[in-house]
Amino acid sequence: MTNTATNLQMFETGSSTNFLDAVLAKHGSEPSALIPILQDIQENDRYLSQEAMDQVAHALDLSAATVYGVATFYAQFSLEPKGKYVVKVCDGTACHVRGSLPVYEALRKRVGLANGTFTTTNGRYTVETVSCLGACVLAPVITINDQVYGHLTVDAVNMIIDTLEREGEHDD
Amino acid sequence: MIRTGEDIQVVQQSYGQALKRATARIVVCAGPGCVASGSPLVYQALLEELQKRNLYTTVDCLMEEERDGSGMLVTNSGCQGFCQQGPLVRVEPEGVLYTKVSPADVLEIVDAVEAGAVVKRLCYREPDTHQTIVHEQDIPFYKNQVRVALANCGVVDPGDIRAYIHRGGYQGLAAALERTSEDVIEIVSRAHLRGRGGGGFPAGRKWAIAARQEADQKYMICNGDEGDPGAFMDRSIMEGDPHSVIEGMLIGGYAIGANTGYIYVRAEYPLAVKRLQQTIAEATKYGLLGNRILGTDFSFHIHVKEGAGAFVCGEESALIASVEGRRGMPRPKPPFPAVAGLWGAPTVINNVETLANVPRILTKGADWFRSIGREQSPGTKTFALTGEVENTGLIEVPMGLALEDIVFQIGGGIRGGGELKAVQIGGPSGGCLTKEQMGISLDFDSLQEVGAMIGSGGLVVMDENTCVVEVARFFMNFIQNESCGKCTFCREGTLQMLRILQRIVDGGGTEEDLDLLVEIGEMVQLGSLCGLGKSAPNPILSTLENFREEYLMHVLDKRCPAGVCNNLRRFVIQADKCRHCAQCAKVCPANAITGSRTESYRIDQGKCVKCGACLSACRLDAIEEVY
Structure with missing residues (x-):
């Protein structure tokens, strides 16, 4: 349970001012720096909070609407916190014809996602589809925090999540 | 530091001699397929085994100690191509290819390399003839290929610029810098190199337009936003032979008069981003990027821009908007980017594979390039x-x-x-x-x-187990998600087409739906600004034309001959095989199966939820799935 508590706390806090300053220093404050800045915040916080977007808008002298527009345009950004494990199920053509959707459904069921949601209530897993990971020969393929798993079956998915769950027990 | 064309040749020769001094070079594929099937462990095991036997050496050691046969090299390479058989390990100079290698095979491989033998059981076996094929170049998969853009991919160590130079790298740049920019454009135009990203627009003509513009600032952009689901060629080049992309950009930059370049890589390719950044740093260290390249007045700098997950950014004007930090939405053309592109400056955008072809055209000539392929599509x-x-x-x-x-x-x-x-x-x-x-x-x-x-x-x-109607729905779902929303026809048309296709695969389609699909499709083609919308209906229109029969089965007979569309599955109990055991009725979640000890069981199709539970529960194979 401690794990969940820490996660939630982190979600609420969002980016520290120091972190934002460092990111701004790294990328500069030209309008073209907007996407790289948001990418760094997304990576650090696992989402873009409204405060973070406001601060970025202020620092780059852009309207809040412009920042929000960019944040909602690109699939990489999320306005809600993503889970500790981000599971990306490839639904490219090759994966699709070799059964990516049953894998996706099995994953959702295994981690207990309710209809219409993508992140578990304990903030542990986010399960989403991506259009193509470019690893078509491994179809169907998923990544969990950028670790690649190929030639997946429903059984394999359950085994992978079991392993993550066991690791989770250590954390607690 | 490389300051002249001769310096390039010095590196080429000394690296070549060092390679020759090694008893063998073991190349472990580090392409995405092989990595996921465990090639890093194979690499590690090889390294440890060679070190244990005191056989391990590096190129640097071989360059210093000019002694023959003083050890074996083990290097990584980008994708060697035959991903199905990975992890792949190739032993040079003989070109022996080992397939599906595991760390447990390493002892045997090293033994064989030491003895000058071959581990036959790890070689590719031709499935039809059961013949073992030892050398890579004799395997049918490789034999029928001609490698130009991929000439180095899977061969060189992508992390070592000298390996690229050894294979003739940066000589295209040297050749270009000896000529006027007009001559360079003329060569590429004469080669009739057409854009490999899909459009097929002649690269030489694009360069010529940008070169003609009077401007203080021009840009060269490499389009590495390979978003097509089911495609990973550009990824393989960026990861496996990144210097060829850099060299192609340098040549293009020189030809059009640009001193700055951007490589736009999609966010889903983190390794490509890292590799390109390392490559840029390495080329800069060697003086092949930066100011006064090869002692000329030509200066060039390259930056990597990471995409953020939008398919439409593969379109030129959307890509430019994204580099500028805006939403990636296309704009009407003209003006074309070659006239007014990034920040209004003349900008050439070439695809990764197009650029990888450029250095070879400069070293081998336009006629050589034109001797491959077709008259209007050479290469x-x-x-x-x-x-x-x-x-x-x-x-x-x-x-x-x-x-x-x-x-x-x-x-x-x-x-x-x-x-x-x-x-x-x-x-x-x-x-x-x-x-x-x-x-x-x-x-x-x-x-x-x-x-x-x-x-x-x-x-x-x-x-035959693929349903083309479902595939059409899949593509429309993708396009509908990725439509940027600017043009009404694309935004609304793709949504309506998706709804119709969904209805068809769910079993609610009618014959009129097919005509409606064609009508909307043609309007989307006409009413969209960019290539995404213009080509969005292609998967539907082409399947409607080529597989109309299958669509008709879905809408008229409510059948999916491939057995893919869940709602169209039908389960039937064969009365003559049924022994009235009631197992099927017990597992049916919808209570759709009725019968009794005397009367054979039957499925109420109206209640059936198509889950297939009865099919697996029946021990007599009395239940059949009808397509």
């Missing part, structure tokens, strides 16, 4: 061969090769001896080709004629 094309084919992987063939040669000779036919049904080419902008069209020549113009396109080069082979 080669890389394809990602995937789906239900025996040999999946990364391939490169001369333009104009027949599709059937790719599927059956290189691809080894349909997996598990199945029946070929269709080949999807060109991703969401392309179309589905039928069995009857397998003789088609793969080049820009022949495909255009049949409503498909080469696209960036994804080839997904489908067997």
